[in-house]
Amino acid sequence: MRPLVSVIIPTHGRPECAVSTIRAVLAASEELEVVVSDTSTEDRISPHFGGQGIPRLKLLRPGEPLSVVDNFNYALSHASGEYLAFIGDDDLVSPQIAEIAHWGVANNVDAFSFSFPMLYYWPTFASTTRWKAEGSTLVVSDFDGRVTPFDAKEELSTALRNMGAGVLGMPRAYAGMISRQLVKRIIETHGALFGGVSPDIYSAALISIESRKSYRVNFPIVVPGACAGSTSGKSARGRHVGGLRDNAHIGAFKNLVWDSRVPEYYSVPTVWGYSLLKGIEDKPQWLGKADFSMLYLRCLISDPQYKDMVMSCLLQHARKNGILATTFELVGAAVREATRIGRAIAQRQLKRFLPDNTVVLRDVLDTEQAFEVASQHIRKMGKKLELTKSGS
Numbered sequence: 001m002r003p004l005v006s007v008i009i010p011t012h013g014r015p016e017c018a019v020s021t022i023r024a025v026l027a028a029s030e031e032l033e034v035v036v037s038d039t040s041t042e043d044r045i046s047p048h049f050g051g052q053g054i055p056r057l058k059l060l061r062p063g064e065p066l067s068v069v070d071n072f073n074y075a076l077s078h079a080s081g082e083y084l085a086f087i088g089d090d091d092l093v094s095p096q097i098a099e100i101a102h103w104g105v106a107n108n109v110d111a112f113s114f115s116f117p118m119l120y121y122w123p124t125f126a127s128t129t130r131w132k133a134e135g136s137t138l139v140v141s142d143f144d145g146r147v148t149p150f151d152a153k154e155e156l157s158t159a160l161r162n163m164g165a166g167v168l169g170m171p172r173a174y175a176g177m178i179s180r181q182l183v184k185r186i187i188e189t190h191g192a193l194f195g196g197v198s199p200d201i202y203s204a205a206l207i208s209i210e211s212r213k214s215y216r217v218n219f220p221i222v223v224p225g226a227c228a229g230s231t232s233g234k235s236a237r238g239r240h241v242g243g244l245r246d247n248a249h250i251g252a253f254k255n256l257v258w259d260s261r262v263p264e265y266y267s268v269p270t271v272w273g274y275s276l277l278k279g280i281e282d283k284p285q286w287l288g289k290a291d292f293s294m295l296y297l298r299c300l301i302s303d304p305q306y307k308d309m310v311m312s313c314l315l316q317h318a319r320k321n322g323i324l325a326t327t328f329e330l331v332g333a334a335v336r337e338a339t340r341i342g343r344a345i346a347q348r349q350l351k352r353f354l355p356d357n358t359v360v361l362r363d364v365l366d367t368e369q370a371f372e373v374a375s376q377h378i379r380k381m382g383k384k385l386e387l388t389k390s391g392s
Helices: 015-028 068-076 096-106 152-161 180-190 199-210 231-236 268-280 292-302 304-321 323-351 367-381
Strands: 005-011 032-038 057-060 083-086 111-114 118-121 137-140 147-150 177-179 214-217 359-362
Touching (some): 005 015, 005 068, 015 367, 068 083, 068 199, 083 096, 083 180, 096 177, 137 367, 152 199, 152 268, 180 199, 199 268, 268 292, 304 323, 359 367
Parallel strands (some): 005 083, 032 057, 111 214
Antiparallel strands (some): 083 177, 111 177, 118 137, 137 359, 147 214
């Protein structure tokens, strides 16, 4: 019998996180299959599980170095669940993942997009830049359990108008959940679910194009984690920018040909922008929606040290698109970005006068403890998923 959900965990060199996360996911529901693809040189995970003696656990060892994209595709090929959910090796899932998957099967849902009202910060987490959070804490914000439909294609359009801003509202496989049938359609039509240099962004574009029925879930189904070695942890310490080819993440891609429309340095906007373009590069109806001026503006704001490289891409874009059209595009991008920043500042100021309902649960040492603490807190709050019988 096919498992209800395959929770897929690509990992490399972080057994101190992965082992605890695997145990936490196995504890979430008997209906979950856990697929782990470990590209580490030394196997430091399977000894904790008696080799591979747990029926619901697949511990994969590719046996060769793989890029993050290849590792995601490799792990996917070994998953057998009706639904597929990729998480990081420092994340966890709640028991309600099985409940939402059963509802999805009954209502033919292709893709789920989850909110993240719970965040787990490992003891090794430290922040010096973009946000302030303490290690060993589970941080809980408000959620209401609502499950609502949304237009995935419209969310892709929004992401293309905001090049370099990430997934935004698109449905996703990483920290989201998608059906096996959707994956089959994507692979048959596009060749692979994951591509570019950010599997999250690339797959979100294809999921948005092919999903026929998408729902948002305002409930902590996936609880993102952040530790010292994770992407979020590096971003929090301001270590997520630098030379493209010098970066270990990019260096794992063999014979990578970079898109000349994207500034060739390593940063959040450039990696996200490049991967989104790769997802839609052979689809003119979507490529025409891509706002390159927004990408260049975002790069100039976040990484002024690379302004010469960014301006070179902007001039290349102007020569192709026309100087006048590019000027209007750039002005429009600046207005929208200024509006976004202004709104964010206003909301931050407004929060100072509103009651803060955030709960910080301390002394949570790993994902196993985080799973227990999160489950207890959800029960204590008494909140449940609001699932309709018809899915309407």
